[in-house]
Amino acid sequence: MLFSRSLIVLALSIAMILIGVNSQSGWMYWLAGLLLAALAVSWFISLFQVRGLSLVRQHLPEIDEEDTLRVTLQVHNHGRLPRNLLAVIDEDPCAGERKRPRLRAKRKALREHMRDPRPAEKESPADAGGRATFLIPFLKGGGEASLSYHRGGLRRGIYRSWPCFFYSEGIIGLARHTSRLPAEPRLMVTPHYVELGSFPLVDSFLHPQRTSREYSSKKGAGIDYYGVREFRSGDPLRHVHWKTTARRGELVVREFERETGTPLVVLVDNRAGNDTRKEYGVLLDAEARLAASVVHYAHCAGHPVTMAAYRGENPELHDVQSFHDALRWLAALEPVGGAGLEQQAEGLWPELSPGSFFCCITPARALDRSRLAAALPNMCHVALVFVDPASYNGNGSAHPAPLSSEQLITSLVEMPFPGLFSISLHRRGDGLRTCLEKPLLIYGGSIPRGR
Incomplete structure (x- = not known):
């Protein structure tokens, strides 16, 4: 798709054509043609870069909300031609639906830039969550690339699918295209808890x-007699009911009521x-x-x-x-x-x-x-x-x-x-x-x- 940079080039080309018509200057047509050709080439290249690709996301199915999730992205190029300057964007599952992401470099305020002229550092998804972005400089035809990162800041909930995108602005950067890929594995984030010493x-x-009949008639470990049943492997011999065993001709053991709390x-x-x-x-x-x-x-x-x-x-x-x-x-x-x-x-x-x-x-x-x-x-x-x-x-x-x-x-x-x-x-x-x-x-x- 075209964006502000593309529209500026397109407007400049139209202006050159109009100037060439009025001034009868052939070189203005030539410059306008170069700009339009560059725009068209950038549009087709960026479209080609995000086609013929597949992605598989791998991670644990369940984590605690205080834990950090390790995510692995497997990118496969199904085409014969290589891909260059391909961006892979794994969206934040907590951010909801987003369409057509655009990569923008993080900028500092003028006062901050005067104090520290170094480029602004982007926060890691492991610390603050957010979008995870990777740049693959070169991916050969039929090749694969493996990308891994850690994601933190996940909230309690079930994330059935959050999107992942292939993003490219081509080589010239005059047009951009995005390909959205659904990720099938769901993620369950369970609430964090502490082990209490008392409540x-x-x-x-x-x-x-015992507060009701429902809870007073369950079998298990206890001291009150519940009934008898046939012997099973692992039952202690001290629980054998010998009179019933002699009458039936097979081992029979006693069962006891399970003690339950309120x-x-x-x-x-x-x-x-x-x-x-x-x-x-x-x-x-x-x-x-x-x-x-x-x-x-x-x-x-x-x-x-x-x-x-x-x-x-x-x-x-x-x-x-x-x-x-x-x-x-x-x-x-x-x-x-x-x-x-x-x-x-x-x-x-x-x-x-x-x-x-x-x-x-x-x-x-x-x-x-x-x-x-x-x-x-x-x-x-x-x-x-x-x-x-x-x-x-x-x-x-x-x-x-x-x-x-x-x-x-x-x-x-x-x-x-x-x-x-x-x-x-x-x-x-x-x-x-x-x-x-x-x-x-x-x-x-x-x-x-x-x-």
Whole structure:
């Protein structure tokens, strides 16, 4: 395609032709013809440079958002003729869709250039993310080139395909062409988490307990008798039930009930809110990191964990069987909820059994305490983990919150609702471990007497 430089050459050629017509100067036609020929040659060469090529991107399928991703680009020239001055552009997956990239050298301000006349250095994708650009000076016909780099700054999410481009301005630089190539391998970036030493809500009951029939009839390691079954390789001989073995004529072993902790429901408030999708996505990333840390601790402690979010007005639940699956579920979470915190708690009534734990991870917004308390079953203990929107959005939010985080917490301290166990507040830059292990406030009355 043509751009400003091409249009200047084209305008200059037309001007020379007009001058030649008026002055009857043949050499003006000759100069105009040279300029037009150079423009046409540059257009065809740049078009040829980006055709007949293929690219394969290789990287790990899953990484933590704090890790650096190693990316390898394999470029193959399927044509017989070589390619010269070919640029390969791997777009930033977090930047969204972009069309027809143009390479521009980074420039300094005049004052900076006077202090340091050296060319401006471009930030590496490993440090600040962004676009990765490579220049292949020469690629022979049928040849291959391998390009590798490290990419950092990736946000939580699933990137099914982000574009890669071949870019060329030819040899003269009077026209440019771009060829977009889809990259098939998807990338999943899971939320970062920390291994907690404690979480007061879960640690408030030091011993496992059964809260419903669903959790009291599971087989596993324990001390209560459950039943008998046939002997399997690896079963300890001390569990053999000899009377039943003698009656059946084959080895039979005893089974025991598995001890389970108090069930925990972790609600991740993914409502869309009034801010833009990008602004609320940053809040949701922080919520996902907090949720992953809580789920990891509770799951390792033996508590049945259920994660909850919303799609519109409908709840989406995930029973945590393995922590890795929980990370994948959080990675795919989008800000598509349409209900407030109180409505979300009401929709989770079937999942909240009496005596269970309920951890709400939500932006610090105004809430109806009485309605939230009415949605909780008896003896249900609630930990509120607030994420401060002001620290993440700053002054860029188009819809400032009518109630600040401090005002919300003060109102809860003055008028707590029944079942409220603890309040935590996470601001941008705060450590996950400090926020979760040391809440701002723990209500002693929330712990039943005798514990």
